[in-house]
Amino acid sequence: MNIMTEQKLEQAVGASMTAKTNEVIKMQGRKVGVFYGEKQALFDVELDIRQNQVTALIGPSGCGKSTFLRCLNRMNDTIDSARVTGKITLDGEDVYDPKIDVVELRARVGMVFQKPNPFPKSIYENVAYGPKIHGLARTKADLDAIVQSSLQKAALWNEVKDRVHEPGTGLSGGQQQRLCIARAIAVAPEVILMDEPCSALDPIATAKVEELIDELKQNYTIVIVTHSMQQAARVSQRTAMFHLGYLVEEGATDKMFTNPDDKRTQDYITGRFG
Amino acid sequence: MREHTVASFDQDLEQIDRLIHEMADLAGSMVAASIRALLHTDAAAAQRIVSEDAVMDAKQRELDDRAITLIAKRQPMAQDLRAVLGAIRMAGDLERIGDLAKNVAKRVGAIGEGATPRGLSHGIDDMATLVNAQIGGVIAAYTGRKPDELDRLRAEDEKIDLKYTSVFRELLTYMMEDPRNITACTHLLFCAKNLERIGDHVTNIAENAYYVLTGAQLPANRPKLDETATTVLAE
Numbered sequence: 001m002n003i004m005t006e007q008k009l010e011q012a013v014g015a016s017m018t019a020k021t022n023e024v025i026k027m028q029g030r031k032v033g034v035f036y037g038e039k040q041a042l043f044d045v046e047l048d049i050r051q052n053q054v055t056a057l058i059g060p061s062g063c064g065k066s067t068f069l070r071c072l073n074r075m076n077d078t079i080d081s082a083r084v085t086g087k088i089t090l091d092g093e094d095v096y097d098p099k100i101d102v103v104e105l106r107a108r109v110g111m112v113f114q115k116p117n118p119f120p121k122s123i124y125e126n127v128a129y130g131p132k133i134h135g136l137a138r139t140k141a142d143l144d145a146i147v148q149s150s151l152q153k154a155a156l157w158n159e160v161k162d163r164v165h166e167p168g169t170g171l172s173g174g175q176q177q178r179l180c181i182a183r184a185i186a187v188a189p190e191v192i193l194m195d196e197p198c199s200a201l202d203p204i205a206t207a208k209v210e211e212l213i214d215e216l217k218q219n220y221t222i223v224i225v226t227h228s229m230q231q232a233a234r235v236s237q238r239t240a241m242f243h244l245g246y247l248v249e250e251g252a253t254d255k256m257f258t259n260p261d262d263k264r265t266q267d268y269i270t271g272r273f274g
Numbered sequence: 275m276r277e278h279t280v281a282s283f284d285q286d287l288e289q290i291d292r293l294i295h296e297m298a299d300l301a302g303s304m305v306a307a308s309i310r311a312l313l314h315t316d317a318a319a320a321q322r323i324v325s326e327d328a329v330m331d332a333k334q335r336e337l338d339d340r341a342i343t344l345i346a347k348r349q350p351m352a353q354d355l356r357a358v359l360g361a362i363r364m365a366g367d368l369e370r371i372g373d374l375a376k377n378v379a380k381r382v383g384a385i386g387e388g389a390t391p392r393g394l395s396h397g398i399d400d401m402a403t404l405v406n407a408q409i410g411g412v413i414a415a416y417t418g419r420k421p422d423e424l425d426r427l428r429a430e431d432e433k434i435d436l437k438y439t440s441v442f443r444e445l446l447t448y449m450m451e452d453p454r455n456i457t458a459c460t461h462l463l464f465c466a467k468n469l470e471r472i473g474d475h476v477t478n479i480a481e482n483a484y485y486v487l488t489g490a491q492l493p494a495n496r497p498k499l500d501e502t503a504t505t506v507l508a509e
Binding site: 229230233257258259260265266267269270271272273 | 275276277278279280283348349350351352353354355356489490
């Protein structure tokens with residue numbers, strides 16, 4: 001019989017606790033800075049977004065977490081005074097390369113916002129719009145299939161399957177948010193960005209969205225900005241803490257919420273901030 | 275450490291900390307008093323210790339309630355979370371120390387008047403002194419936030435183990451010399467064993483306190499010098 005020495009045993013146990021099953025870097029930020037006019041909002045952010053994992057961005061208001069999130073699919077382009085420096089890559093490709101088609105980029109890197117914002121159209125049209133403009137469906141049957149599978153993936157299908165032609169705005173807040181997630185999924189993105197997706201939802205709808213995030217990470221890479229520390233702890237595998245425009249600390253979520261290295265992270269997550 | 279934005283959070287944590295200190299003080303005084311009662315065959319003092327154990331239990335229940343409420347209300351994170359969970363576990367060890375001291379006190383009656391020859395119990399007195407120094411030291415290191423000191427104190431437990439092994443041999447010798455010593459010596463042996471167990475609980479407390487302060491665990495292995503499980507006397 002093989003008897004492990006205690007040292008070997010400890011190594012084995014240690015290894016299993018830190019084993020990385022999936023460490024493909026999907027997106028990468030290098031020396032990312034953002035200016036709004038003269039004012040610099042983000043400084044030298046170096047952050048890796050791992051594939052099929054949920055990365056949570058936390059930090060007090062105005063820390064730059066949403067600004068960073070919006071850099072990942074060039075949402076800051078819509079703000080005239082905004083200027084981004086440094087480099088952000090998606091599968092190694094520079095997303096700020098002038099040759100990149102921004103519309104296509106945003107299909108690959110989808111976004112879900114704080115407030116559910118369905119189009120003032122039917123549930124069906126909300127989901128079908130993206131695939132239609134991106135030419136993802138050739139026939140009506142194709143489109144029907146995309147709409148159904150997107151609503152199913154967003155865990156909304158069973159609740160709306162009998163009324164997909166009713167207005168999306170008639171759904172409850174939680175359902176609207178899942179509709180927005182379905183809309184993002186419909187164009188087959190690789191990365192989904194979520195900016196406080198649950199802040200306007202009640203606890204039950206929040207739980208549903210969190211459950212959904214957990215399922216979605218099998219097929220997508222997710223980056224979520226949240227003000228709820230518990231939510232970050234629950235849904236994410238990696239957590240990045242921002243403060244005053246700097247990335248303070250990034251690490252495995254389990255460690256960040258039990259024994260963070262940085263004093264500012266510690267103060268923030270324990271409710272001791274200013 | 276800076277204060278929480280919500281001041282009542284600090285107060286809740288302080289209350290839990292206060293209970294740990296009260297329980298530790300009580301545990302220390304119960305251990306010292308139980309050994310005194312044993313050595314002086316003081317039945318009244320022994321009775322007091324038995325009733326003090328009820329106070330200890332009540333404090334543990336209060337701490338549990340407060341900790342559960344704090345977790346439900348505040349969802350503590352990082353060092354706060356460690357402090358609350360650490361307190362629950364430390365309270366468990368302190369409560370067990372109270373039980374063991376009570377068990378020593380209960381034996382005072384069984385050993386009986388004048389049946390505890392000074393020579394038989396000398397080693398136990400020394401053990402009790404070591405144990406009490408450990409309790410005081412660990413709590414002081416925790417309060418003073420000195421993790422290195424906790425690491426050192428944990429290793430100190432081996433002194434208690436060594437003393438226990440020597441008391442064990444000593445009592446066996448007395449029993450072989452004169453079978454009339456057997457009743458008293460057997461009870462004293464249990465008392466010594468209780469002190470040794472108390473030492474182990476203090477070690478647990480040191481480990482928990484270390485985790486609370488640093489977020490890291492002390493290495494699993496620590497020297498163990500209690501050899502009584504394999505001790506025999508030559509014929």
